[in-house]
Amino acid sequence: MSDPRPGDLLCVRALTAGYGASPVLFGVDLAVPAGGALALMGRNGMGKTTTVRAVMGLLPAGGGIVFDGMEVRGLKPHRMARLGIGLVPEGRQIFPTLTVEENLVATAAPARPGLAPWTLERVYGLFPRLAERRRHYGNAISGGEQQMLAIGRALMTNPRLLILDEATEGLAPLIRAEIWAVLAVLKGEGLSLLVIDKHVSALAQLCDGVAVMEKGRVVHAGPAAAFAADAALAARLLGV
Structure with a gap:
């Protein structure tokens, strides 16, 4: 090895x-x-x-x-x-009976030295749709929004x-394009x-x-x- x-x-x-x-x-x-x-x-x-x-x-x-x-x-x-290490699992596995914001807060971890911290405001800036749905329960948002939430939840752990x-x-083409664009932004920031x-x-x-x-x-x-x-x-x- x-x-x-x-x-x-x-x-x-x-x-x-x-x-x-x-x-x-x-x-x-x-x-x-x-x-x-x-x-x-x-x-x-x-x-x-x-x-x-x-x-x-x-x-x-x-x-x-x-x-x-x-x-x-x-x-x-x-x-x-x-x-x-942050994981966005297959099938998303968000908490269905928590709101979007509660899902995000549930996994929040302290920021890492030298890295910009992931906060609710920063996740909402990345995914404005989640800000609009912040009071909706996890099982009351679309599949694309659930994937955004799963990514945002992983980011709230402040991963490297x-x-x-x-x-x-399983996502619609427009949502797929948005996800790819977000991943490009994250990579550009050094993640x-x-x-x-x-x-x-x-x-x-x-x-x-x-x-x-x-x-x-x-x-x-x-x-x-x-x-x-x-x-x-x-x-x-x-x-x-």
Whole structure:
């Protein structure tokens, strides 16, 4: 297992994980540079969400998970969050009986030294629609608004790395475009991103690199723009 490269905020090496007696990951390697963005892609069922769950401490895992130079494999999810990893989970998982504002406040954490703090006002500036819905309950807003809320909730933890599992799944094109624009703003402010999504062209515009998974392994890693430009490669690795 190789050491993290200089400049990597998150480094995953030889990661193994599964559910009970059923292994899913077979030595996953990937890295997210500080201030950069990595796209994690693959067909359904290839291990992307399992990788995220293992990184976040939601599953027992083997191998190495290094965050900001510290080995963190085996830490509980709340410890990972305190270290500075924010998760936007697949399915959003917002609190349906709390208001938009209560959802945001529920996860708020202290600001990190040297970084601009995430506050209600800053999240509302990023997503004005949430400000308009601040008194609505989580189950009374649209799917797109719920995704905005899930991102805002993760930002309120004041992360250094934001992980998005299915960043724009099931969203209307206009909402997808708004989400991609917001992620570009966040990256421009220096926030590191690990993004799972199916939209190759949008990911290529946002991300520096891509890692493509197949049957629990990373089978391709390289520049995101080059991957998007190789239609045959993308079709072979992502087509159904």
